[in-house]
Amino acid sequence: MKILIAVASKHRSTREIADVIAEELRAAGHLADVRAPDDVGDVATYDAAIVGSAVYMGNWLGAARRFVEDNRAGLSSIPVWLFSSGPIVLHSGTIGHDQPTSADDPAHLDALLDATGARDHRVFAGKVDLHEFNFMERLAVRAAKASEGDFRDWEAIRQWARDIAAALPVTVASAAGA
Numbered sequence: 001m002k003i004l005i006a007v008a009s010k011h012r013s014t015r016e017i018a019d020v021i022a023e024e025l026r027a028a029g030h031l032a033d034v035r036a037p038d039d040v041g042d043v044a045t046y047d048a049a050i051v052g053s054a055v056y057m058g059n060w061l062g063a064a065r066r067f068v069e070d071n072r073a074g075l076s077s078i079p080v081w082l083f084s085s086g087p088i089v090l091h092s093g094t095i096g097h098d099q100p101t102s103a104d105d106p107a108h109l110d111a112l113l114d115a116t117g118a119r120d121h122r123v124f125a126g127k128v129d130l131h132e133f134n135f136m137e138r139l140a141v142r143a144a145k146a147s148e149g150d151f152r153d154w155e156a157i158r159q160w161a162r163d164i165a166a167a168l169p170v171t172v173a174s175a176a177g178a
Contacts, residue, residue, distance in 0.1 A: 001047035001168045002031045006040050008064035013127040013150075014054040014085040017157055021050060021083075024161035029170035037067035043074030048168055051075070051116065052083040054126065058107045060084065065108070072115045080116040081164055084109075085152075086126030119167070122160055125151035 005022055009015035015034070022032035033046070043049065053064035068075065109121060127150040 001170065002033070002045070003168070004040065004043065004046040004049040005032055005034045006037045006049065006051045006064070006067055007034060008037050008053040008061040008067070009085075010054050010056070010061060011127075011132045013152070014052055017083070017085055017124055017152060018050075018052055020154060020157050021161040021164075024158050025165050028162065028165035030165060030168065037063040040067065040071075043071045043078070046078060048079040048081075048164075049075055049116075050081045050083065050164065051112075051118075052085065055084045055086050055123075060108070060112070065112075068112055068115050075116045079168065080118045082109075082112055082116065082118045082121040083160075084121070084123045086124075124157055125153060127152060 003025055005018045005025075007015055007018035009018070018034045022034045025032040037051075051064060051068060053060035059065075112118070113121065
């Protein structure tokens, strides 16, 4: 199957997650096309879609939200999965150390699920590199008591992609690389 992965990423961390998802889909015999939301042509040329976004201040990036709204009809007619990346918050661990984890679902998740009819939504922990952030982003990270570092669970991301791949039939054209 030809699968669109539309991903909005501010500092490339979420794009890197999409690239790993694409690798797993290709390994399973699917065609995977990773694009920024503004660079997607006609959704009707795809058999399935995965839409992802970095989460800032509890919300998906505007480009991802607009993509879902603008392509509501096309997305609702094909299998869709959603993912969110970040932010990182600290929770007390069992031995008294703070453990970084991903935050809750984005505030408008219900609207995204309704617009797409998505089969699943996952939140993946992200990456916080303060050197890449502007002043306001650094303030927000400090206010949220987020930790700097790369907290992406690559095996969980790969497994989710393999689960998606298994849920979709591999067509002859996909298997042949056409």
